[in-house]
Amino acid sequence: MNLLPDHLVDDLLDAAATKINSIEREGISISHPSDFVLIGTMNPEEGELRPQLLDRFALHVAAGTRHSIDDRMELVRRNLVFEDNPNDFRTKWDEEQQLLRDRISRAKEILDDVILPEENLRAIAMACDALEVDGVRPDIVISKTAITHAALEGRKEVDLEDMKLASQLTLSHRTRRGGLLEPPSSDDIDRAITRAAEVTKKKEKRKSPTEVPPEEDSESGDKGQRISGGRFGRQKSFAQYGRQEGQKKKLKE
Numbered sequence: 702m703n704l705l706p707d708h709l710v711d712d713l714l715d716a717a718a719t720k721i722n723s724i725e726r727e728g729i730s731i732s733h734p735s736d737f738v739l740i741g742t743m744n745p746e747e748g749e750l751r752p753q754l755l756d757r758f759a760l761h762v763a764a765g766t767r768h769s770i771d772d773r774m775e776l777v778r779r780n781l782v783f784e785d786n787p788n789d790f791r792t793k794w795d796e797e798q799q800l801l802r803d804r805i806s807r808a809k810e811i812l813d814d815v816i817l818p819e820e821n822l823r824a825i826a827m828a829c830d831a832l833e834v835d836g837v838r839p840d841i842v843i844s845k846t847a848i849t850h851a852a853l854e855g856r857k858e859v860d861l862e863d864m865k866l867a868s869q870l871t872l873s874h875r876t877r878r879g880g881l882l883e884p885p886s887s888d889d890i891d892r893a894i895t896r897a898a899e900v901t902k903k904k905e906k907r908k909s910p911t912e913v914p915p916e917e918d919s920e921s922g923d924k925g926q927r928i929s930g931g932r933f934g935r936q937k938s939f940a941q942y943g944r945q946e947g948q949k950k951k952l953k954e
Contacts, residue, residue, distance in 0.1 A: 702741035703750040710750070713739055714757045756835065759842045761874035801877045808852040815848045817859045820901040825864060827897035832885045843867045846875045859896050868894045 702710060716722040722735035741758070743750060755761075768776065783790040825843050846867035847859045854863075872890050877883070885893070 702754075703743040703745070703748045706752060707754065710754050711732075714754065718757075726928050748859070752880055755874050756838070757878050758874065758905045760846065760870040761871065782838065790933070804853065807855065808849070811855075811857060812849065812852045814857050815852050815859065816857060817844055817848055821847070821861075821864060823899040824894065825868075827895040827900065828868060828890075831893045831897065832872060832875075833877045833882060834872060834885075835877060835879060839875055841870050842871045846870060861895070864894050864898065865891060 705713075716735045717737060717739040719847075720734060720736045721732055723732045726729070739758075749755075779790070782793075823842060824839050825847070829840050829843070841863065844867075847863040850863045851857070851859045851865055869887060869888050872885055873887065874884050877885065
């Protein structure tokens with residue numbers, strides 16, 4: 702994708718989002734239905750994709766080259782078997798492929814019945830806010846992906862593991878703070894969604910896990926305002942909140 706002209710990537714993304722492909726040329730104006738899913742690949746070593754375009758891709762998966770010794774050996778074995786007899790290789794894995802197809806079919810059947818609890822929706826919004834990702838597209842994509850993963854697992858309610866996986870796939874390439882911050886790391890994402898989920902389970906009603914309630918912040922005098930600074934800097938408030946909760950427990954004991 703990064704080697705394509707920007708205007709062509711724009712056109713592809715527009716068609717994928719609107720499900721309509723519009724062609725405007727000299728004396729020609731055509732629009733037709735175009736319902737498809739865009740899957741692209743890129744090698745960052747050959748050039749980056751503009752953040753504004755990268756942000757429009759819903760999900761992102763990094764294909765690493767680091768494998769354990771056992772993994773490398775298995776890759777070689779499978780490659781040798783495939784090159785020796787492709788038909789036998791496909792036959793060997795037909796059963797597993799069919800099991801996966803059946804699993805996807807069952808997920809489609811229950812997809813409309815999967816529930817995203819209000820507290821989990823709040824946790825998603827809080828995590829995105831804490832990570833300072835731009836726009837609300839990430840919140841929407843995380844919600845949809847978490848629902849889909851729950852259906853794939855055969856469940857009818859989204860849980861924390863669904864949100865963690867969805868957040869990793871959705872946020873690892875997102876622009877933040879208007880492009881001033883690089884995308885969050887895997888640890889940042891996992892920490893943000895986990896802490897947000899913990900807060901919502903305790904039924905805290907503040908707008909963001911980065912906001913400290915006024916009555917709990919008498920020492921700093923911040924009166925519930927954000928504490929910002931640096932990459933993932935607003936997590937200072939998370940830490941304060943944790944310490945305050947610990948102090949409360951000690952007092953009760």
